[in-house]
Amino acid sequence: MIAGKHLLGMRGMSASTIHHILDAAEGFRGISRRTIKKVPSLRGRTVLSVFYEASTRTRVSFELATKRLSADSVNIASSGSSAEKGETLLDTAKNLDAMQCDAIILRHSASGAPHYIADRVAARVINAGDGQHEHPTQSLLDLLTMRQCFGKLEGLEVAICGDIAHSRVARSNLIALKEVGARVRVAGPRTLVPAELAETYGCEVLPSIAQAVDGAHVVMALRLQKERMTAGLLPSLREYAIEFGINARVLARARPEAILMHPGPVNRGVELSSDVVDGPRSVILDQVENGVAVRAAVLYLVLGGEAA
């Protein structure tokens, strides 16, 4: 279980732990739907969010989760912090630790950054996304959403489409989905799908988005960063949308009951056509709602609580 431990990634997390966290999240989801959205579970505890990268969904949902559990929260963004004065990540972390916080939520552009500070601080470290490595709470909220839609995770066919190479969401999901017994197929332009992906994760790499979507329960699109164009990995957004984007025609190849997911923020008209984002299969906003519940569950469990 994860009680009293850091949450650095999905690697090494057992299926039973994953389901345990999702069960706890279901409990916290009810709290968010009440008029009085607050329970005293973490009263008196201090949670620091340190975000070295821009984030809306993750940062806000962690903050709401913290507040709904009655913990005290402080948010630090890299602008306006000592990172701008040249303080190292470790020094920042040690200083925050010296203020006796219970948990540090870290978003950082360097893969491995939370692992690097985890060994050196007394507080529990929760990875809110590190470079191109892992984003465990996103994976957990994705799994929660899938489990709600299908009642199970085992045996689901999940298609992850797009920029796999630069995606921490894809990596965490590839690990977690395999652990819970789902089958993952991926597809995207060859410049954005590492050659060693199948060998690394035991997933299936298919030559086209259409083939990956074929018969899938879950279609997950990933955000395409505009920097990929300047890095010479793709010729243009327009061409990406035509060749690798997911529209209603592509989505029709999935199962009738299939759901469409995206970790956000969506580039409408690029990786997803606008109509499918708003369409009946889209569970993108359910993912966002589940984000608060999953992060509440993670904070609660990491800080030593029992399952709600």
Add this chain to the structure above:
Amino acid sequence: MSLLVRNGRVVDPATGLDGVRDVLVENVASSAARIEAPGSVKPENHEVIDATGMWVLPGLVDLRAHLREPGQEYKEDLVTGATAAVAGGITTVVAQPDTKPPVDNGEIVDFVRRRGEAAGLAKILVAGAITAGLKGEQLAFIGEMRRAGAVILSDGDTWVRDAGLMRRALEYASDFGLTVMTHAEDPTLARGGLAHEGPMAVRLGLRGIPSVAEETAIARDLALAAYTGAKLHVAHVSSAEAVEQIRIAKKRGTKVTCDVAVHHLVLIDEALSTYDTSLRLSPPLRRSRDRDALIAGLVDGTIDAVASDHAPQSVLEKDLPFIEAEPGAIALQQLLPLCLGLVADKRIDLPTLVARLTLGPAGVLGAYAQGAGALAAGDLTIVDPDSEWLLARETLLSKCMNSPFVGRTLRGRVECTVVRGRVVYKRQNA
């Protein structure tokens, strides 16, 4: 006073000797060593070292160490570098020119050489820059540097990207009998990379450096070496295909030599799983099959030398998230024990290994090696092959401790190092 080393297992690739002998180094002035039957030299009038049960090797020659002086003395200087070298049994070190300022003119060559001589420990030889300021734009003052004593040319950890300039560098260097050492890595393929492009880099979310970044660079440099007939040395070969490229080029008669950095002989990319920044190396650690090919190349002589590629980095460059850390690891003190692990694992026999640590690298330097690499030169390393020791902060003599082996026990310890017939290192309590 002369020095008598008695009854050790003497391995001298220059003469093909591997047997128990006495070694007599007549005196410091001539520093010529003679090999004698055990017990045949009377111990009177000699400083005597009993090497029973130990191995007596020619002093090791290291083609590549970043000694950081001038400019980055907080990482290392020529004295601490030379101190660590002799404690590792290395008697000749080629200092890389990527200092601040870089070694790209005669005055700085002279400065480094004199500082090395003043330290009076290992022989510090100097690699001069290929291009001015290591910038890859125009030739450095190659003639002037040779006149000041430079023994080889190198642009440190930078590849000369401009093929036309590299061609001229090879041609011009050959006028002065200098070999050009290339850090073969095409930056357009390696840019931003942190680890070998393979499953481990994918898993860790680190941008990959593909083997082909090295192989395309080697292919170009081999073609230029063949075309100009000049001497090329490929530094720290790391991939299986690169070893094969050089094997073929050697068969075709291209004047090429190469070395492998010690860490690539003993580690693979799988070790990176903990984001240990001391494993961020340039070139990156590659896969198991690459390591196997490197060992095979070392055995068959495709690879001429093992280099330390000693690259001290302080906590300011290493105690950081992996992607922010600078590449490199220290290796002068660990070079021999790490290599001896390959002998213990029966991957290479001792005389062949010793050749790649002595005669091989000396051969790359040619006449500029000043006889190093053979026992007759009076540089010796005496090693206790069974002694185990802990590589720890207290035992490290470098100013930095960026080694993946810190905290590990190594087997095989240098007991005594002799340079020009003079004992420059003796282990405490030995």
